[in-house]
Amino acid sequence: MDSGSIGFVMICAAFVFFMTPGLSYFYGGLVRRKNAVNTMFASVITIGTGIVMWVLFGYSLSFGTDHFGIIGDLSWLGLEGVSKTEAYVEGQSIPNLVFCLFQMMFAVITPALITGSVGGRMKFKSLFFFIVFWSILVYYPMAHMVWADGGFLAKIGSVDFAGGNVVHISSGVTALVLCILLGKRYDHERANYKIHNIPFVAMGAFILMFGWFGFNAGSALAADGLAAHAFVTTAVSAAGGMLSWMLCDVIMNKKPTFVGASTGLVAGLVGITPGAGFVPIWAAVIIGLTTSPICYFMVSVVKRKLGYDDALDAFGCHGVGGIWGGICTGLFCQVSINDIGQGNGLFFGDVKLFLMQLVSILVTIAVAVVGTFICYFLTKLVSGGSIRVTEREERVGLDRSEHGEAAYPSFNGLD
DSSP, X not given: OOHHHHHHHHHHHHHHHTHHHHHHHHHHHHSOGGGHHHHHHHHHHHHHHHHHHIIIIIHHHHHSSOXXXXXXXXXXXXXXXXXXXXXXXXXXXXXXXXXXXXXXXXXXXXXXXXXXXGTTTBOHHHHHXXXXXXXXXXXXXXXXXXXXXXXXXXXXXXXXXXXXXXXXXXXXXHHHHHHHHHOOOTTTTTOOOOOSOHHHHHHHHHHHHHHHHHHHHGGGOSSSHHHHHHHHHHHHHHHHHHHHHHHHHHHHHSSOOHHHHHHHHHHHHHHHGGGTTTSOHHHHHHHHHHHHHHHHHIIIIIHHHHOOOOTTOHIIIIIHHHXXXXXXXXXXXXXXXXXXXXXXXXXXXXXXXXXXXXXXXXXXXXXXXXXXXXXXXXXXXHTTTOOBOOHHHHHHOHIIIIISOOSSTTOOSOO
16 A cells, blocks of 8 residues: 555545536536526535445445446445455555545536536436436446446456546436436527526636546546646646637637636546546647537537437537547557556557447447436336426426525526
């Protein structure tokens, strides 16, 4: 065990924890005033569900003794037997309990990403149950398949440094399926939705970036050169994503926007996540510069054409950005940077890793789609058949109808 690495990973875990409150500000600023409290609450409730479930059984199911390469067992219920002195697998310089702590923060932030797609129309009780079911049926198996000792996707040779598959593709695809199953907001075709608090959006994006350094650099699981490399690629890709989204704004709308720059920052962070510790720094520039235009096209063109109501573009940014990041990892991965990868990327002459990246993306999409359908119908069952608020409650706003609160109680104008 290395005390420096232990301290580093624990600090990174604290950084990752702050991503969930940051996401609540990011999402909360994007919605209408009358739904700000509900949207922010929907994000941070995963702190409660995620941590309690992780300690009781989530870590055991995710990283316990392998079964079929898909799921763990229940040998570490309540974290009994999780060592404070021995590593999870041979070669790690941190105890199993510290690894558990770091992974717990991923289990908190991931389901929170989904909540942006159903903003303004899903019952809070139903969303609570959906998050619980989804964590069990989708997140824990995905974490096991990608990161656990014996996991299926790890064994076939695919790589995911910090959560392209586990975090972003799984939550993004779920967001798309769930918003379609739930249906559109009552005035989706007619209303011009106004972002109610741009400073909240920007502050949330910058808190997310702060946490993302822990997210990616901490995934090296040691205070070493690989962590430094992941830190740099994260910063570079975020910067590239911000600049290219601003350029898209200027080309399409003739003006750069603060919301666009903040969104591009997040898109660049999503794109680099699967390859932060695998790709060269120059490749991170390419990933950042290309992820934002792809996501921009999805949210401004494809979503309009297809007509689905992904309220805050959880799929357009996280799902699509994660898929593109996974593909780019297969293009630019170098074993000289990180020998966990079982070969170089397609750009350097190897084909196997690129193909395995495509397989892992397809498997993740399949797990997310099937899991979301199951979770949706389980949620309807425990919610008494309806998981949407009524049209009247939607018109009033979910802050008052679901919580009896208001973000701005002295405001008397119209939304």
